[in-house]
Amino acid sequence: MRSFRKFAVITIVAVIFLIFVGGFVRATGSGMGCPDWPRCFGRWIPPTSIDQLPANYQEIFGAKLKGEVEFNATKTWTEYINRLVGASVGIFIFITVILAYRTQTDRKIFYICLLSFFLVSFEGWLGAKVVATELAPGMITLHMVVAVIILGLLIWAVLHSYSDTSFHTGKEQKSDLLFLLMMALFITIGQIIFGTQIREGIDHAQRLLGDHNRSLWVQEVKGKVVFHAILSIGILVLHGLIYKKVKSRFEGKVLRRFASWALILVILEMLSGTLLSLAGFPAALQPLHLTFSTVIVAIQFILYFILAKRSK
Known part of the structure; x- marks a missing residue:
């Protein structure tokens, strides 16, 4: 095993x-x-x-x-x-x-x-x-x-x-946490999908304006970028609540560690997104931004599965 x-x-x-x-x-x-x-x-x-x-x-x-x-x-x-x-x-x-x-x-x-x-x-x-x-x-x-x-x-x-007792989450109330995690997971995956559409708009702007007008690319997808940022704030609020609830209810290190890492990664994700917009979508930063989102989804999966398994 x-x-x-x-x-x-x-x-x-x-x-x-x-x-x-x-x-x-x-x-x-x-x-x-x-x-x-x-x-x-x-x-x-x-x-x-x-x-x-x-x-x-x-x-x-x-x-x-x-x-x-x-x-x-x-x-x-x-x-x-x-x-x-x-x-x-x-x-x-x-x-x-x-x-x-x-x-x-x-x-x-x-x-x-x-x-x-x-x-x-x-x-x-x-x-x-x-x-x-x-x-x-x-x-x-x-x-x-x-x-x-x-x-x-x-x-x-x-x-x-793992066995049902491996994570020691106890019998604390979990239904609200599961709901928050489901919302966060749904919105984050939506963000990834929406981000691919923004990337397509940037590709179009690049072909239309040329590489020398990199600073203007964002203007072509400004509405989508603003909506993307608003959703990111929503994810940040959700993970702030998740972290607070996990910290107050569970003594075990596993859930607390994953909840804190998720919150940190959401903040890093938002910072990288801001840099992408301000710096004209540098190629080196784009895959890092996507990877942050992917790892956030992975941690959301882990948190949800642990809590759902112990709720049965």
Whole structure:
């Protein structure tokens, strides 16, 4: 059982890292760095220089290069590394399924992990569709949502492997906390989805105004950014209440630690969002902003599952 938990936690971290890498691909405009799938420029190992491509490569792949006049090795390898990380996560989840089958007496854990494996296979298919549709916004959003669901399933499997008395939450009132956590989880996932739409608006502003007018990009999506910020304040208030209630009701360190980390990450998320708006959406900060949101969702899952399990 211990080996399952350890490897499952590693897999959870790998999923979060994959989301970070995917955010970096998106932020740097590298999504079409490989214009075909599963190969990249018709090769299993991408080219490192234009000399490795046929002379007419622009005629072959030009329609999908998203305006790139010439081959860009940095973008190509950024997208290729994203694919390698995605494939590695798929392998990790497959191993997690095997460990769940071999080490767990509760078949429910195995089926949860198996479902996550089916979803990561579906995620790979979605990745191919994202390339085929040339980064269609709806496909990108769905790609992100499925990743969050996989993350939640893996966390559920790990927590379910513990006994009901492992977290010592006692018999304190939990229904209001569960309600607050459900609200926070719903709004945070909505924020992630809404954030992908803001990113699409920024992409449009970049094409319209050019890189030299980076400071004006936010003006094109100002209404959405303001609404996004208001929702963030709501999440901050919710987590402030969650932290206060957890601290006053529970003596155990586990719930208190996760509640405090969630609150800290929400604050960091808001600070990074503010910097994004003020600094013209720097590429280096965008994946960090997305990763903060993902980790917040992970902690919300953990808090909810622990409290819900002890409420039964």
